[in-house]
Amino acid sequence: MMNIDGESGWDRFISTIAQEVGGAPIPSVTSIADEEGKEDNQNLPYRVLASTIISLRTKDAVTLDASMRLFKTAPDMKSLAALGEETIADLIYPAGFYRVKAGQLRKIAEMLKDKGVPADREKLLELPGVGRKTANLVLGLAFGIPAICVDIHVHRISNRLGLISTRTPEESEKALEQILPSRFWIGINTLLVAFGQQVCTPVSPWCSRCPFAEKCPRIDVGRSR
């Protein structure tokens, strides 16, 4: 188990990862939140929600292009509600499951066109296609409400390092909430996604060039490089 001591220990841990992935491309949804959000704060929740749905099982570059095409035609929730499902599907193609996602986006637009995206986890979870991962990302990136978005990278890396010992992303979210200072809750996903793509990869992680190589117990790691 890797021990992280107090606030300063977490500071060192987070800055080590940030340094390691410094030159990495920012995952698509975060860059949409950063760049598009600066220009259009009012529609930021809509854009984060829509691009997060587009991003599921889809490569970052495809997510970014598909989201930009969608936002050019539908810059806000009301204009999305005016589009047909076929048009939305054409705009977000070739995102994975683009037809299913077009149906979900169409329904969400109908439900939220008058009241906007809710800043509330339970209400977000009522929307089609929205699970805890998406809800937490929207809370964090669109509203600045501390929430840990635990995707497969966050779950895998936290367990390999022995920071937590859990079987599902839902369990990981609860376990991380107990140990991670809340000021890191929003940013941890972006950092660990990049770290998981570059260093602690799903298959055969790059332990030989990992900054945590000496202390990491490498739990459940088979082959490594």
Ligand code: SF4
């Ligand atoms: S030492 Fe290996 S298993 Fe541990 S965090 Fe680094 S890359 Fe992942």
